Amino acid sequence: MKTIAIVITFFVLLAVLIIACWTIWKRHNEKNFFRSTGMRGYDGQLPKYGGQYTVNRFLKRVRFKSRIPPDKWEKAKPDIEMFYNKRVYKIEPKENDIRTIDIFLIEEQLPNYIEWKDDFMVNGRRFAIGVGYCGKVIWDCTVLPHGLIAGASSAGKTALLRCIIHQAIAKKFNIQAFDFKCGGDFVGVEREYQDITKNYGPIVISDPVETRNILVSLLIEVRGRLEEFKKLGVANIDEYNARGQKQFLPWLLIIDEAAEIFDVKPRGKEEKDLYAEIEQTLRTLARISRAAGVHILIGFIRPSSEVLDGQIKNNLLWRGSGYFADPAASRIVLDNDKATELPPEIKGRFIVGDEETQVYYLPIPNDSGKGNEPTDNGGTGGEAEREPPEPPAAEGGAT
Numbered sequence: 001m002k003t004i005a006i007v008i009t010f011f012v013l014l015a016v017l018i019i020a021c022w023t024i025w026k027r028h029n030e031k032n033f034f035r036s037t038g039m040r041g042y043d044g045q046l047p048k049y050g051g052q053y054t055v056n057r058f059l060k061r062v063r064f065k066s067r068i069p070p071d072k073w074e075k076a077k078p079d080i081e082m083f084y085n086k087r088v089y090k091i092e093p094k095e096n097d098i099r100t101i102d103i104f105l106i107e108e109q110l111p112n113y114i115e116w117k118d119d120f121m122v123n124g125r126r127f128a129i130g131v132g133y134c135g136k137v138i139w140d141c142t143v144l145p146h147g148l149i150a151g152a153s154s155a156g157k158t159a160l161l162r163c164i165i166h167q168a169i170a171k172k173f174n175i176q177a178f179d180f181k182c183g184g185d186f187v188g189v190e191r192e193y194q195d196i197t198k199n200y201g202p203i204v205i206s207d208p209v210e211t212r213n214i215l216v217s218l219l220i221e222v223r224g225r226l227e228e229f230k231k232l233g234v235a236n237i238d239e240y241n242a243r244g245q246k247q248f249l250p251w252l253l254i255i256d257e258a259a260e261i262f263d264v265k266p267r268g269k270e271e272k273d274l275y276a277e278i279e280q281t282l283r284t285l286a287r288i289s290r291a292a293g294v295h296i297l298i299g300f301i302r303p304s305s306e307v308l309d310g311q312i313k314n315n316l317l318w319r320g321s322g323y324f325a326d327p328a329a330s331r332i333v334l335d336n337d338k339a340t341e342l343p344p345e346i347k348g349r350f351i352v353g354d355e356e357t358q359v360y361y362l363p364i365p366n367d368s369g370k371g372n373e374p375t376d377n378g379g380t381g382g383e384a385e386r387e388p389p390e391p392p393a394a395e396g397g398a399t
Contacts, residue, residue: 041067151322180260237293
């Protein structure tokens with residue numbers, strides 16, 4: 001028995017010694033790397049190792065202390081990636097301490113496909129969007145009330161809109177979707193909405209006159225709500241509903257391929273006035289509807305400064321973009337070039353805010369009602385009605 005204890009102790013000490021030697025060797029290699037790349041602070045000192053931490057399955061954080069400016073660390077990113085043989089997700093100083101730099105290394109790539117499950121749903125006026133390297137990605141409408149989603153054809157933009165609508169249905173939102181492509185992208189969620197609300201009528205509108213009428217009616221509704229808030233001395237829909245009196249339901253307003261509204265070439269004065277009224281009403285709603293619980297989500301295939309003017313864009317604070325080859329399109333949506341860095345072959349890969357994200361995909365129910373079996377080419381549906389090709393294994397009502 002004594003012999004066994006000695007043997008166990010020996011192997012434990014040996015393991016500790018090996019780990020210690022491995023750690024010393026790694027720190028020595030890091031010092032050599034910083035020395036060879038000229039990474040020294042104004043004091044002439046090399047960065048000092050400050051420990052590492054596993055953030056999640058995707059990221060590991062390595063921390064260093066130095067007097068090297070953050071922009072110099074950013075310039076050294078390609079060399080750092082070669083040294084660790086891993087992609088660097090981001091390099092940033094620790095909050096309130098710019099002498100401490102955190103390097104986030106990608107340990108595992110995001111999955112190429114994540115099928116939606118209702119377990120992903122989050123509470124309140126928040127929508128589950130997908131998974132990023134830092135974890136679950138959420139659109140919180142109480143913080144960023146209106147949004148903009150853009151992406152080239154087949155990037156997964158309309159599929160993401162469908163997934164958001166599906167969640168809004170479960171949360172008992174009033175929903176209206178304007179789709180001037182008339183491609184049937186939202187047939188499935190419209191049927192789902194009608195099943196719940198019992199003969200509510202179509203939520204997908206493709207007629208400009210009907211669009212104008214609905215938007216004007218909604219603007220009247222918003223102003224009526226704001227008057228009610230003023231009478232009760234409350235600031236928004238949440239405070240009003242908390243009083244336990246009449247309950248206002250939030251609204252989700254979807255406009256897919258908004259260029260069909262903003263970039264139309266009217267054929268006469270009457271049509272020109274119609275589209276001008278639609279644009280102006282949308283701008284007004286984007287400015288004043290936040291407190292009333294109305295949330296506008298606008299989709300574009302290819303945004304441009306001529307189509308998306310600053311007045312409405314400045315109110316679309318939540319942003320998501322699929323791949324764009326053109327940096328100008330990425331800058332219009334995100335104010336940076338990050339959308340050009342996305343892998344174009346992966347459908348559903350977006351930049352949401354600053355986070356690279358694999359967005360959820362909501363399968364299309366078949367007409368027989370037997371389940372969510374994918375269709376090969378989407379039947380009569382459009383972009384959102386087509387299942388992504390061969391994904392690898394991976395993880396309401398009246399006012």
